[in-house]
Amino acid sequence: MDRRKFLDTLLWTSLAGAAVTPLAALPGYLVPPEGVLRGKRINLGRIAPGEAKVGNSGARVVIAVNDGGLRVFDAACTHDRCPVKWVRETRIFRCDCHGAEFDAHGKVTKGPAKEPLAALAYSEENGEIVVD
Amino acid sequence: MIEWLESRLGLRSAWTSATTRLTRPLPAGAGYRVTLGVAAATILLVQCCTGALLALYYTPTLDGAHDSVAVITQELRFGWLARSLHVWGMHLLVGILLLHLLAEFVRGSYRAPREMIWVAGVVLFAVIAAGVFTGQVLPMDQEAYQGLKIAGATAGPLGPLVIGSRDPTDATMMRFFVAHILLIPAAFIGLLVLHALLVGRHRLHGATAETSGDPTFLARCATASLVTIAALAILAFAWPKGLEPKADFTKSIAESKPLWLFLPLYQAKKMGPVEWFVLFGVPLLLVALPFLDRGQSRRLTLIAGFIVITAVAALGVMGATS
Amino acid sequence: MIVLIAALFLVQERADTPEACMKCHTEQANELKGSVHARETCISCHGTDEVVKNPRGTVSHRHLPTLKSWRGRNLVEDCAACHTGIYDAYRVSGHTIDTKKPLGEMKKGCLDCHAGDDPELTPGGRAHGIPKASRGAILNSCRGCHQTSSADYVSGRQLYQDQDVLDGRISAIEVAMRGRGSKPGVSVREVTAALAGAKRTAAELQIRQHGLQFKSLEELRASAAGPLEASYYSQSKKEKEFEGRWKYAVPFLMFVGASIVFVQLRARKGTT
Secondary structure (H helix, E strand, C coil): CCHHHHHHHHHHHHHHHHHHHHHHHHHHHHCCCCCCCCCCCEEEECCCCCCEEEEEECCEEEEEEECCCEEEEECECCCCCCECEEECCCCEEECCCCCCEECCCCCEEECCCCCCCCECCCEEECCEEEEC | CHHHHHHHHCHHHHHHHHHHHHCCCCCCCCCCHHHHHHHHHHHHHHHHHHHHHHHCCCCCCCCHHHHHHHHHHHCCCCHHHHHHHHHHHHHHHHHHHHHHHHHHHHHCCCCCCCHHHHHHHHHHHHHHHHHHHHHHHCCCEHHHHHHHHHHHHHCHHHHHHHHCCCCCCHHHHHHHHHHHHHHHHHHHHHHHHHHHHHHHHHCCCCCCCCCCCCCCHHHHHHHHHHHHHHHHHHHHHHCCCCCCCECCCCCCCCCCCCCHHHHHHHHHHCCCCHHHHHHHHHHHHHHHHHHHCCCCCCHHHHHHHHHHHHHHHHHHHHHHHC | CHHHHHHHHHHEEEECCHHHHHCCCHHHHHHHHCCCCCCCCHHHHHCCEEEEECCCCCEEECCHHHCCCCCCCCHHHHHHCCCHHHHHHHCCCCCCCCCCCCCCCCCCCHHHHHCCCCCCCCCCHHHHCCCCCCHHHHHHHHHCCCCCCCHHHHHHHHHHHHHHHHHHHHHHHHHHCCCHHHCCCCCCHHHHHHHHHHHHHHHHHHHHHHHCCHHHHHHHHHHHHHHHHHHHHHHHHHHHHHHCCHHHHHHHHHHHHHHHHHHHHHHHHCCC
């Protein structure tokens, strides 16, 4: 390889390196860590015993139920992320999309879902339930 | 495989013809002055890329704008880098463009048959200044809000067109955003292509067959481009841009200085008729330059030019220190 | 008849402004002004009344036996009229046996811890001149019944110390975080949320500590103090990490530098 071609190769290699280095940072930028793009806090107000409430911040839906203790879950069904509903009579969460069901503690009892409902931390401010 | 692509797209032959054109002889003693335009174009390209990345997460509303910029600057991985590159790119771009204008003015490269290169360039500068202005409104910090209100005031009868209503609304943010990412880039890409093609057609002013370039114009441009990129990266890493305080619409605006590029206009506004000179007189002179200066001797033009430049710079300094 | 009615009007006075009370009860009014309740008035606790001038020249309150917050009545419930949260907490403390009994016969009422020991105060002054709650005075009152070596006393004093530490950390971290909210590359969201939560918990502790359930109080305190420290620590770590950002620039700058060198070499050594 003569000198010209050698220099050519060197040049293109280093240019390629300079181009690739920023590209390596790109995926990290395009998909931010969990929680960064989270919307506003969700205030569910007071929840009487036996009552369930749904709240949302944009497409992020949470459901809280006061059934022998207060529990807050991410309302997204673990099968395909449709929001679940609380069925008071049978004390279960039901997803209308494909019929998945979860018990009052979020565990799967029926349906195409496999993972339990994600439990969420909440804080109580002036008696009202708030989820970050 | 390569041959298949080559016969369909003809990329290799396009590359060869382009590089051949770019390795033509240079004017004697040209130095790196002639590469200022290429450096500016490089920064413009970087601005487009970083701007696209920023636009992915920006929300053009009165309330959400600053919050989205805060998320970019503080929480996204390398978001601070995208923003810092974009802000430093703005400063560097305007600085290099002013030097480019000055260099070409001194070289006299606006003379026949290159008048349209100069005119296109001046319009390009105005478009980029508009780009800078629309861009600095977007973060909705206190300075941005002030700039927005001043825009409405300066536009006079065109105020409703700029702002869209008596007080700025989300629609106002949207039109500044669309102007900044769509309308102005469309304008400057068209103008830049025209400008570059015309330079290629007429070649650099002062180049003759006898003067030889060593290293070649291509090499000089590539070097200038790379040096600019390196400088931009160093500036962004060394002095990353932080967050300014969010605009408080309920408070009356504390007097704050605009971007340094607009300081002459800011000062001129306080001086009555001078405002018209800076806003209209100077741009008109710039555009008309190739048609005013046709004579043999350039001495008069150079003197007049330096007077104008000094006057505008003086206004700028007065604006900065007042 | 008309003369009688007129006479009634002449001798009766409504005592329905603080100024009216202060005509006779200046000492109590002054004690109130120097107390933690300085912004309250006589009316806040005692309500209004009518004052009647007796034929002999003395005055008497018309509704004395039924006047609110009057001596002989149970003051804990009077304090509870405003300090509801504290009263709710206090009821589980084990210190309120038989609240129907008058003051002095209860195990411990509000005044026993909060009125201080100032001998200058009048008999009613202990209620009017309540100073700001002082931990020393309160612990003094505890020692009236509890041994300093007893588990209750030790737990109580420990809680106080931990609360002091928490309050101190909240202020210190708040001061330390000033100006750090506008720096690039580092988010202050976590610390801000932890500070807000810690302040809410500290306020809640002030109220719930009256219940003297030391174990659950300690858990409450820890539930705020833990995240506060953790978030501040991670904040410092994030800032350190940002300071090391040049390690990302170096490879890139090296490639660019090499490219510049090769461009220059290429241009000098060969033609296209």
